[in-house]
Amino acid sequence: MEAVVSTQSTGEMELDELDEWEDDEDERVFAEIRAKRIAEMKAAASLAKFGTVLEISAPEYVQEVNKAGDGINVVLHLYKQGIPLCALLNQHMTELARKFPATKFIKSISTTCIPNFPDKNLPTFFIYRDGELKNQMVGALSFGGMNCTVDELEWMLHKTGAVASKLERDPREKRHIPDAMTSAIRQANYYNSDSD
Numbered sequence: 001m002e003a004v005v006s007t008q009s010t011g012e013m014e015l016d017e018l019d020e021w022e023d024d025e026d027e028r029v030f031a032e033i034r035a036k037r038i039a040e041m042k043a044a045a046s047l048a049k050f051g052t053v054l055e056i057s058a059p060e061y062v063q064e065v066n067k068a069g070d071g072i073n074v075v076l077h078l079y080k081q082g083i084p085l086c087a088l089l090n091q092h093m094t095e096l097a098r099k100f101p102a103t104k105f106i107k108s109i110s111t112t113c114i115p116n117f118p119d120k121n122l123p124t125f126f127i128y129r130d131g132e133l134k135n136q137m138v139g140a141l142s143f144g145g146m147n148c149t150v151d152e153l154e155w156m157l158h159k160t161g162a163v164a165s166k167l168e169r170d171p172r173e174k175r176h177i178p179d180a181m182t183s184a185i186r187q188a189n190y191y192n193s194d195s196d
Contacts, residue, residue: 051101053093056108058115064106066131073103073162074128078110078117085140085148086123092150099154100163127160135160144172 056064068074077093079086090107097105110117110124117124123143127135137143137156144152151171158165 049101050104051098053090053097053105053107056106057112058108061108061113064104065126065128068104068128068131070130072130075103075105075157075162076126076128077105077107078113078122078124078126079107080110080119080122083119083122085143085146088146088148089123089125089143089153092148092153095150096154096157096163103157103163125157127157127162129161135162 054064065074065076075093075096077086077089079090093105093107097103110119110122121138123140125137125142126133127137137160143156149171151167154163154165155167155170155172157163158167
């Protein structure tokens with residue numbers, strides 16, 4: 001059939017020959033798309049090394065955080081039992097670890113990992129890449145308190161480069177409640193401008 005295609009233009013082909021040529025062309029395009037997708041999936045699978053939250057102590061810190069490997073993002077949560085926001089963020093981390101298996105999610109009781117770490121700084125997230133500290137989020141205000149959702153934490157981690165989120169905007173914008181006084185002034189200005 002290929003010999004026919006090379007000696008004839010598509011305008012000179014019979015209808016059956018043209019159908020067969022289109023089918024062959026479709027198969028070739030689908031094979032290329034399939035091969036490209038398989039290569040993408042293999043690349044993603046090679047990066048998907050983690051997928052869970054690892055609990056560490058001080059002796060494991062250097063190995064698990066500083067020597068995590070080239071190109072590896074590490075999210076370390078320092079927490080303490082009995083602090084509700086720490087428990088909430090641990091739950092969110094479990095979900096995010098499954099969603100972003102290329103990022104290493106680690107948690108550690110603060111004083112086990114860093115002696116005398118002050119409770120007022122909890123929860124604390126340290127973000128590492130290539131063994132170096134790149135960012136930190138310290139204290140409840142950094143996370144928006146107990147209202148912090150998993151999407152909001154994902155967005156915060158995305159902004160630090162720790163995860164490659166598909167979120168396009170900060171989910172906290174949805175919760176924004178306009179100030180009543182500002183809203184009333186705007187309405188008054190709108191109605192006053194109509195009378196001019």
